[in-house]
Amino acid sequence: MTVDRMTALLISGTDHCEVVDLPVPVPGENEVRLAITHCTLCRTDAKMLHVGQRDLVLPRVPGHEIVARHERTGSRFAVWPGAACGHCRSCLNGAENLCAKMRILGFHRDGGLAEFLCAKLENLLPVPEELSGTVASLAEPLGAGMNALDQLDLSEGNRLLVAGAGPVGLLLALAARQSGWRVTLSEVSQARIEQTRPFCETLQVPVLAPEALPDEFDAAINATSAPAALEQITSHLTNGGQFCLFSGLPTGTDGGALLNETHYRQLRLTGAYGCTRAQMRRALDLLTECPQEAGLLIGRCIGLEDAPEALRRIWNGMALKHTVCFE
Ligand SMILES: [Zn+2]
Numbered sequence: 001m002t003v004d005r006m007t008a009l010l011i012s013g014t015d016h017c018e019v020v021d022l023p024v025p026v027p028g029e030n031e032v033r034l035a036i037t038h039c040t041l042c043r044t045d046a047k048m049l050h051v052g053q054r055d056l057v058l059p060r061v062p063g064h065e066i067v068a069r070h071e072r073t074g075s076r077f078a079v080w081p082g083a084a085c086g087h088c089r090s091c092l093n094g095a096e097n098l099c100a101k102m103r104i105l106g107f108h109r110d111g112g113l114a115e116f117l118c119a120k121l122e123n124l125l126p127v128p129e130e131l132s133g134t135v136a137s138l139a140e141p142l143g144a145g146m147n148a149l150d151q152l153d154l155s156e157g158n159r160l161l162v163a164g165a166g167p168v169g170l171l172l173a174l175a176a177r178q179s180g181w182r183v184t185l186s187e188v189s190q191a192r193i194e195q196t197r198p199f200c201e202t203l204q205v206p207v208l209a210p211e212a213l214p215d216e217f218d219a220a221i222n223a224t225s226a227p228a229a230l231e232q233i234t235s236h237l238t239n240g241g242q243f244c245l246f247s248g249l250p251t252g253t254d255g256g257a258l259l260n261e262t263h264y265r266q267l268r269l270t271g272a273y274g275c276t277r278a279q280m281r282r283a284l285d286l287l288t289e290c291p292q293e294a295g296l297l298i299g300r301c302i303g304l305e306d307a308p309e310a311l312r313r314i315w316n317g318m319a320l321k322h323t324v325c326f327e
Pocket residue numbers: 042043044064065141
């Protein structure tokens with residue numbers, strides 16, 4: 001029996017999304033059709049719905065944290081959401097995530113909040129048998145965290161501050177701990193600190209209110225788009241320390257103070273956006289090594305019909321990861 005219609009979540013404009021019936025996508029050249037098993041929601045999906053996003057083209061099926069089965073063989077894959085040209089300067093320099101012609105599933109092309117998806121074979125990263133689909137769907141955001149860490153020049157025992165103890169901050173902590181760095185999370189919300197305690201205790205990573213932070217970190221990453229976090233971060237960096245801008249800031253944010261700090265204290269400023277296939281593969285390896293810890297980040301498994309409400313909750317603050325499960 002061939003299926004020709006599918007259920008999908010469609011964003012059609014600011015604050016407009018609904019579950020709709022769409023034609024099943026037809027594979028293009030070099031592509032295969034996949035049946036989605038899990039798609040985890042990201043704060044970027046919520047941002048797309050509520051305020052838009054630089055790379056978003058509407059109307060769009062969002063979702064870029066995807067695990068799916070090959071329609072014919074049944075093999076499971078995490079899907080690298082990018083499509084890079086392979087021959088621009090960024091691609092040749094090993095930064096395919098910055099390709100000038102980048103097109104991303106869930107941004108430029110329809111993504112994983114649907115029953116089916118077409119993707120190129122080279123985007124499919126095999127998921128080990130023993131790894132659950134929910135945990136494997138964290139490979140993309142964890143890969144993005146690995147990209148941020150790759151931008152920093154640190155060695156074992158160095159102290160890293162991650163500002164923001166939401167899911168992104170926790171994934172960064174997971175990846176940094178594996179590198180042997182001493183990670184501290186800072187978080188302004190006491191409720192969030194309480195919520196993340198089981199994860200932080202398991203990882204033995206301290207999560208502190210900003211006023212309780214020790215001085216002198218070697219490096220810092222913002223895992224929150226709150227502009228106030230920048231000031232807080234720089235005030236705790238050692239002279240010559242490194243700072244990676246990971247979460248994008250609201251348009252119009254004034255960065256003058258940060259740049260002057262960079263000048264007077266010889267800080268090193270870098271940025272990170274998305275991840276390469278290789279980084280996502282490393283993320284899958286790490287998830288396979290510590291599925292229990294990573295599983296603590298999944299707050300809920302939900303149906304597609306619950307996704308609009310979940311995106312609202314994510315945008316309004318405190319949610320852990322929500323995974324839409326199709327199986
Ligand atoms: Zn994401």
